Amino acid sequence: KKESNVIKIGVFEPITGANAAGGQLEVEGIKLANKLYPEVLGKKVELVIADNKSDKVEAATAAARLVEKDKVTAIIGSWGSSLSMAAGDIVKKGKVPTVGASCTNPLVTAGNDYYFRVCFIDPFQGTVMANYAYSKLNAKRAAIIQEVNNDYAVGLAKFFMDSFRALTGAEDSIVAVANYNTGDQDFSAQLTNIKAQNPDVIFAPGNFTESALIISQARKLGINCPFIGGDTWETQEFLDIGQEAVEGVVFSTFFATETPITAESAKFIEAYRKEYNKEPAAVAALGYDAYILILDALKRANSTDRVKLRDEIAKTKNFAGAAGIITLDANGDAIKNAVIKVVKDGKFTYLDTIAPQQ
Amino acid sequence: MAFDLFLQHLSNGISLGSLYALIAIGYTMVYGILRLINFAHGDIFMMATYFAFFGIVTFHIPWYITFPLVLVLTAALGIGVEATAYRPLREAPKISILISAIGASFFLENLTIVLFGGVPKPFPAPKLFTDVVQVGSVSIQKLTFYIPVVTVISLLGLVYLINKTKTGMAMRAVSMDQETARVMGININHTIAFTFGLGSFLAAVGGIMWGMKFPQIQPLMGVIPGLKCFIAAVIGGIGNIGGAVIGGFILGIGEIMLVAFLPNLTGYRDAFAFILLILILLYKPTGILGEKTAEKV
Amino acid sequence: MLKIEDLVVAYGGIEALKGISLHVEAGKIITLVGANGAGKSTTLRTVMGLVKPVSGRVLFQGRDLLAEKTHQLAKLHITLVPEGRRIFPKLTVMENLRIGAFCRQDEKEIQRDLEWVFSLFPILKERSWQLAGTLSGGEQQMLAVGRALMSRPQLLMMDEPSLGLAPLLVKEIFRIIKEINQQGVTILLIEQNANAALQIADRGYVMETGRIVLSGTGRELLANPEVKAAYLGKKRSG
Amino acid sequence: MSMLKLEDVSMWFGGVAALKNFNLEVSQGEIVGLIGPNGAGKTTVFNIITGVYKPSRGKVYFLDREITGLRPDLITKAGIARTFQNIRLFKGLSVMENVLIAHHLHLKANYLEAILKLPGYRREERRMREESLALLERVGLADLRNERASALSYGMQRRLEIARALATNPKLLLLDEPAAGMNPKEAEDLTEFIKELRTEFDLSILLIEHHMDVVLNISKRIYVLDYGVMIASGRPEEVQNNQRVIEAYLGVNEDAED
């Protein structure tokens, strides 16, 4: 039997459709990693990119195609937890180890021993921001404005509210919960109501696209309290769209370019700037990490056998990725530090690092 | 305070409503003449914002030159879409034309994604329009004063054009009976192309206003406004230009008031537009100002 | 003035016209009679460019009409009063008439022609602000004729103008056709009311299933026993 | 016996009265004509009888049962069938299907029986087909039974409409300008045809027509409408010589000069 001299890694991302923005950023990181590390075990690594079109039916088919037709050794993806979930059963059945980059919903890896991820999950992030608001901002009254049909945002908001209530010890410390839908562009009614409640801080988990509009509309309505949010904000477009309105907003994310956590971070940042001529987003770093994590496991497994590879990935401990040190827990979720950043002078600036509580 | 709050909501509502109205006018005009739901209208609207982006950001052309240029380019784009996607189907069953419209819409969206990427870009809104003025405790963007003015000017211009000019008469004749219109010496291809160009021109006006109010553009940004403004047009009685304006305001103010006073139902905001639509259609099956089409048997 | 040569027209494989030739002289009234489905309307529609023929030629003052687009014929002063009136129901009577003059720029002359049409059909003047769709059938028919006249036709083709009209109006319509003709308009007329049509016609053609089977002056055809038997019925001719 | 009776029926469209206090009666086996200038309200009378319009005022009785404003399909089931002034065939369907559809109202089998093609349904379907074919033969369209209705010429379409109306097995037939678009010879043939139909199918007929030869020849009685008001009624000779009818509708007879 002829040994193939390439190793195929499937990339399964929304490159078109509603989630295209995130998917494309993630692919940038993955491609960069592939460029820097084109070989492993003496073989060339080839990326097979499958567009899942931000659509579940497509996502499942795309995954099946990677598994069955392209016979990839491992898969990376996908931006958007719901798309990842659509592929869950397929990679499990096909026994193809899959590493998610930025899908933070707990259900992606739950009950699926072939699904891993290099990011932390929603509960952790929600808790981190509640802590930040309570201890650093001295907030007693928080308002929420959440993207109600985005599982990511709803998850983050729930964990934020739970922790914030616990911290303040007051049930009514959440003074307003306003909802909006993906794709909404007008938030004036919600914000006007929030303004009337006069909160100390507003937690606004959601896509950067809507969030930037929310914050700039809030400022126009004369809302001056701090806005805090989640990792999805960390894109150049968030700054471009929000402009001066997003000055001072704070959010949790995976890594910071200013404080390269690892040698890999520095390498990544430099290469990314060179390649794409812009500042890297966290999801790009995560895509990058997913790739190098797989390569690392391949090396340890010293084989392209998918089951062996899975076992090695599961054993990952203290792996130095671009976006931090990764240890995978029993679920396959990364335990890692969260970074807090602020927008200052139109740039994302490092503020703090928060370690997970054991 | 409570009254101020209401005033703030009302100002928000008028601002959104007039924007809906502005876009709905173009939609309804094209429908009125061609009896065609131009699903690509929202995407033409989207393209206009990209034209503006490239003009101002990429080529550094000042906005007062870019904007008129955008209007012309978008009109040309509309004429192009008509010529490729609709003209060959002049005598085809309605459903084919509708599919072609949907196809054109998908095509524009996907092409934009391939060419410009799916990542949103900031719309370069001149400060002049986006500044905020404070009226009592109510904060109002300057744009909120400009948009209704633009809407009313467009409305009056369009009504004049359609009812008082020879071109308008030809447009109406084409809407009733294309074959006979041809017998009368009307070049229906030109007339329809003109209608489309005009509709796209209005879409571009709406797109620029929208971009200034919500300064973020992306390839799928036209879908929801397209749908909402179509609903506004139907609520007002599709084909009726005054109706579109009324529908736009009802929808805009209604949406804001729903979110404002029943915040628990915010999740139902998009459904609200449809619920309103269905309630109005049940009461008046052809919309508020729609003509009765009781068939003479 | 108008010459049709060997015209063949098919609707999806079925031949509606199987090679007809006819000739319309300037200043005359020519009429086509024939049973249902004989191809009369098809003939007019083909001349007007609304149907594309399989083969054959249509010449108007020596000019090949088949090369022209329908909307250009109005500029050549050829007009059709279509089967079933086809007025624009949501335009006013005045607008319907004005659209008849769509290709003309001579505002003064248009005004004069408006007056002429109103003198032919006084009722239209009374109703000039009414939406055409609310007119009665006979009024609509007058409007359709009036609209056609507004283009100042040299050749006026009419497809069953008396269809569905009350007897009083039928007489009126034929009177008006004669009057228009006397003012110099050439007329090609299709009529089921063969009696009346042949009486005013200078020349008639009889069509049967896509062919012209007979032609002659109006009087000749009226007197022809075959025509009588097939189209005129026994009572009238008796 | 009174077949059809209209009592003081009025109909307004917006502010316009299309019909004012109109009374009409058709007896068993009668052919009755309804004439009047264009826009007089004749078709409106048909639309009111068949339930397409609900009258603003007044009552309609069929076989002494009130049917005012009943749903059109129920009125057809009760035994009234019509043709349309502006032909309304099922254009995309075949000639045969056009007639078969009219048979549907007498179908006894339900959805399930029809889908499962149970024997009872099969029998009914076979019978419908036979009857439809017979009707098409009767109007001379049997050879064209597989053509699309839209491919028929105007006159043929009119005949198909009559066949389709007959297929509902009516007791009263309403014909709206059946001879429109026919030449005098064809109109004469149609007159004979209608007469035969009456005896053959034991019908009562109410007829709108502008061809005077047809109306005068076959109507037992004639009603004349003008601007929604009945201006005359009676036997053909009476109506023909009524001065108001001549002024409003017939015009002075010029044929005399021939």
Add this chain to the structure above:
Amino acid sequence: MATKKTRDRVLTILSLLFLLVFIGFAENHLDLYIVRILNVCAIYAILGMSMNLINGFTGLFSLGHAGFMAVGAYTTALLTIPPAVKEQIFYLVPLVEPLDRLNLPFPIALFVGGLLAALVGGLIAAPTLRLKGDYLAIATLGFAEIIRVVFTNTQNITNGALGLKGIPALTNLWWSFGTAAFTLVILLSLINSSYGRALKASREDEIAAESMGTHLAKHKTFAFVLGAFFAGIGGGLLGNLLGTIDPKMFSFTFTFNILLIIVLGGMGSLTGSIISAFIVTIANEYLRILDESINLGFIVIQGKVGMRAVVFSALLMFVVLFYRHGLMGSNEFSWDRFFASKLYRRTLGRFTPGQRKGGYA
């Protein structure tokens, strides 16, 4: 005549046997990717046929299909997900009683899904079927969107935006092709019955149909409800094929996709919908090569990701522009048509010796 009928019967039975054997083979020997595509094809065929019943045959311009699918998909999923998994999924807001414990066999769950979709169809039919043309279209589209928004907001039943996960993968080729065949047989039989003619009559001319004794409201509602029923079942099959569903996937884009299928197949042709469902699904998959770089040996054309979607929409427009009546128009597949088709004569027909057709004439 008689021999021709026998020939058709034999050919039909042979093809069915072949299909059975093929499914058996595919289930066991073909890879998951192909099996999945075949499943999707069959499900889209069901959805296409059911939408064709409403839009093509009854002439109701309805854009509410995604809503019916959503009802069927959610119902079937909720009835088949094991209780333990449900507890795990509903981690934000728990599932209401007694749904959290309910667990039914797949066929029953599917049927219930279909019934609920039909019920929703019936409820929507009552007010909307009075509307006509574009107004009906926008109202039904509205109802479908309302269903979707309601599903997004009723967290304790649908899990809201988080969607359902861990739906058992019960859909296989037997189920999807079996249901598609069942749908075809039922709908074909309906269309060819007197009731089918009544539906077509109301499509052609409502006023004339009513005047010929057709009870419009009854027939239209029936078509709508039956269409919704099969859409619900199709949705159920899809959910249990994908393993996860959420409200977003049932947006109007999904309806448009089905609409494209029926228009390409031919409005008013059930078999056309089936053929087109296969072509569209497979073509869409095949066009993936556009997203990848193509190696022609001497030159590598760099693929532009997203190009597939552009080409696909362009192809759709092309087909509509040049085959405006779709592949089949309003005709159904028949062996006669097949033997007369260009496709047959250019391919298989060449190898058939002699004047075979003459023998049957």
